[in-house]
Amino acid sequence: MTNSVITWTTEYYSLAVRQLRATGRDVPDELLAHISPAHSENVNFFGVITVDVEAELAKLDTSGWRPLRPA
DSSP states (O other): OHHHHHHHHHHHHHHHHHHHHHTTOOOOHHHHTTOOTTSSTTOOSSSOOOOOHHHHHHTOOTTSOOOOOOO
């Protein structure tokens, strides 16, 4: 499960970086080399991860992505 969450986080990091760069923000690759999706608040290495699948699916846009939070 942890690997799935880390993969999901990696995908959204990529989506966020593309969106920032599309709006003209400078996001250097050198900075991205220091970011790890394993060190994030949404990664719970211990305990139980509870997901309301129906609620999460309702948040998806037409492309299958959840909306990003504003920068």
